[in-house]
Amino acid sequence: MIQSIVHSLGPWNWWILALVLMALEVLAPGTFFLWFGISAFVIGTISLAMGPDSTFWVWQTQMIGFVVLSLVAAVIGRRFMNQYRLDDSDNNDLNDRIAQMVGRTGILNEAISGGTGRVRIGETTWRVSGPELPEGTRVRVVGHHAGQLDVTAEE
Numbered sequence: 001m002i003q004s005i006v007h008s009l010g011p012w013n014w015w016i017l018a019l020v021l022m023a024l025e026v027l028a029p030g031t032f033f034l035w036f037g038i039s040a041f042v043i044g045t046i047s048l049a050m051g052p053d054s055t056f057w058v059w060q061t062q063m064i065g066f067v068v069l070s071l072v073a074a075v076i077g078r079r080f081m082n083q084y085r086l087d088d089s090d091n092n093d094l095n096d097r098i099a100q101m102v103g104r105t106g107i108l109n110e111a112i113s114g115g116t117g118r119v120r121i122g123e124t125t126w127r128v129s130g131p132e133l134p135e136g137t138r139v140r141v142v143g144h145h146a147g148q149l150d151v152t153a154e155e
Contacts, residue, residue, distance in 0.1 A: 010052055014044030014062075031081050035073035039066055101126065101141045101149055111135040112151075119151060 021037030043066045050057035092099075106121035112133045119128045119139055130151040133139065139151040 011044035011047040014040045014047060014066075018044060031077060032074075035077045036070045039069040039073050042069060098126075098144045098147065098149065102143060103141060105138060105140050105154055108133060108135050108137045108139060116148070119149065 018037045018040035021033045021040060025033040025037060043062055047057060047062060101121060104121050106119040108117055109120050109125055110118035112128060112130050115129050117128050118125050127148045128151045129148045133153055138154045140154045141149045142152050143150040
């Protein structure tokens with residue numbers, strides 16, 4: 001049964017499998033299905049070169065070749081992709097606007113009394129916590145918690 005299907009389709013079954021696997025890679029990116037898709041394409045190309053009447057290139061040999069080539073491609077591909085992976089440590093605060101404020105300076109719009117006040121940094125007014133400081137004091141953001149910036153007076 002399998003032999004007749006593989007024999008009748010020739011390399012097309014491998015190329016269709018390659019397209020399906022590469023489509024899965026697009027839907028679920030992570031460079032996992034890519035290597036299996038490339039392996040299926042290579043096996044299909046070898047099947048075309050060997051011809052349908054080859055006594056060596058039977059479906060069992062094709063399956064073994066696909067498995068071995070897929071494993072080799074996955075191992076080499078993972079090593080290759082790890083060389084070019086971006087370091088995420090540079091972008092830890094990319095979508096965390098309050099964390100991006102740490103280290104910036106501003107002038108208090110509202111005096112810090114009772115532990116809280118307001119500071120304007122750029123075009124935004126932020127709630128702050130820190131020591132008692134009068135309005136107009138230049139402050140530096142040293143941290144954040146619970147949606148508030150922690151500030152100290154800048155010298």
